[in-house]
Amino acid sequence: xxxxxxxxxxxxxxxxxxxxxxxxxxxxxxxxxxxxxxxxxxxxxxxxxxxxxxxxxxxxxxxxxxxxxxxxxxxxxxxxxxxxxxxxxxxxxxxxxxxxxxxxxxxxxxxxxxxxxxxxxxxxxxxxxxxxxxxxxxxxxxxxxxxxxxxxxxxxxxxxxxxxxxxxxxxxxxxxxxxxxxxxxxxxxxxxxxxxxxxxxxxxxxxxxxxxxxxxxxxxxxxxxxxxxxxxxxxxxxxxxxxxxxxxxxxxxxxxxxxxxxxxxxxxxxxxxxxxxxxxxxxxxxxxxxxxxxxxxxxxxxxxxxxxxxxxxxxxxx
Numbered sequence: 116x117x118x119x120x121x122x123x124x125x126x127x128x129x130x131x132x133x134x135x136x137x138x139x140x141x142x143x144x145x146x147x148x149x150x151x152x153x154x155x156x157x158x159x160x161x162x163x164x165x166x167x168x169x170x171x172x173x174x175x176x177x178x179x180x181x182x183x184x185x186x187x188x189x190x191x192x193x194x195x196x197x198x199x200x201x202x203x204x205x206x207x208x209x210x211x212x213x214x215x216x217x218x219x220x221x222x223x224x225x226x227x228x229x230x231x232x233x234x235x236x237x238x239x240x241x242x243x244x245x246x247x248x249x250x251x252x253x254x255x256x257x258x259x260x261x262x263x264x265x266x267x268x269x270x271x272x273x274x275x276x277x278x279x280x281x282x283x284x285x286x287x288x289x290x291x292x293x294x295x296x297x298x299x300x301x302x303x304x305x306x307x308x309x310x311x312x313x314x315x316x317x318x319x320x321x322x323x324x325x326x327x328x329x330x331x332x333x334x335x336x337x338x339x340x341x342x343x344x345x346x347x348x349x350x351x352x353x354x355x356x357x358x359x360x361x362x363x364x365x366x367x368x369x370x371x372x373x374x375x376x377x378x379x380x381x382x383x384x385x386x387x388x389x390x391x392x393x394x395x396x397x398x399x400x401x402x403x404x405x406x407x408x409x410x411x412x413x414x415x416x417x418x419x420x421x422x423x424x425x426x427x428x429x430x431x432x433x
Contacts (some may be wrong), residue, residue: 236302237316245316246280246305257288263327266291268331271298272341274309281305284341285315288331303334315342323349328352339383373425 156166176323179187216223221240228235232349237247260268268291284304288298302320306313323329328349334340337356415423 127340221364238318239316243310243313244305244307245313247302247317247320249302249320253299253301258324260290260292261324261330262290264330266292270327270331270333272333272345273337274338274341278305281307282309284314284317309338309340311340311344314341315347318344318348325349370425373428 146204149312160166178263197293216226223240224235224246228238233251234248235246236249237245239245269289271287271289272284274282275284284306286304287298287300287302290299302317304317305312307314328351331349331352333342333345333352335354337358342354346354
């Protein structure tokens with residue numbers, strides 16, 4: 116049989132599907148070049164499946180008027196559809212009321228603990244609320260990282276924000292196996308107080324991985340409750356202080372110390388009564404003296420001058 120006959124049989128669909136593997140490259144290129152309907156095939160081609168293309172014979176038939184089709188397309192909204200923000204809010208609240216498990220938040224979480232056992236790890240109500248959220252897959256991936264990586268893995272733990280009457284602390288880590296080194300969430304703690312006992316509940320879920328003590332470094336905002344909860348379990352774990360929190364704490368301390376050294380607005384107004392005044396301020400933790408020069412425009416109050424001097428004091432010491 117000639118090649119033209121083979122191709123004609125192939126294009127007609129008479130060739131056995133099992134023998135497609137024996138096609139040559141030239142035959143395959145010829146099929147792709149002369150078969151006009153290959154672009155009509157679906158994106159995902161299933162194996163051991165024959166696809167046939169048929170012409171749609173019903174496109175020439177007449178069913179509805181154009182105006183009827185248009186009204187059908189644009190007239191799907193009902194009278195219950197919300198028309199403004201107030202109705203949207205009411206509609207959303209009604210859907211939530213119909214779908215919620217109960218009106219008790221703690222009971223909702225208790226019910227979810229049975230359905231989401233691979234995500235809700237610890238749920239304590241008394242003597243204080245503690246809720247630890249950690250997915251099993253994320254837990255295993257973190258353990259895999261500790262085994263495979265040869266680099267130090269930074270851990271970030273901080274009480275990020277509040278939800279109602281509860282605090283939210285999030286534990287994240289840097290995945291050093293990726294080139295981009297993304298920061299990935301590992302666990303979330305919802306707690307009622309900032310005591311160390313609350314954070315200990317989260318650490319209970321991590322005590323399995325002893326490599327944390329040697330392969331990780333903990334970065335926090337400097338709260339002792341956060342650090343002690345880790346170091347009590349992982350004794351050799353190194354801890355660092357977050358740069359952002361450290362700078363904020365330094366500014367807060369400098370402002371407080373400035374108020375102690377120069378208490379009262381009247382004293383500051385007396386010092387700045389001349390056109391130019393130079394004051395030397397020495398703080399206990401800073402050995403060198405700080406000299407600030409301020410002017411006293413007539414349109415500034417003593418309180419404004421006091422704040423300006425304090426800001427300069429903080430910036431110079433930072």
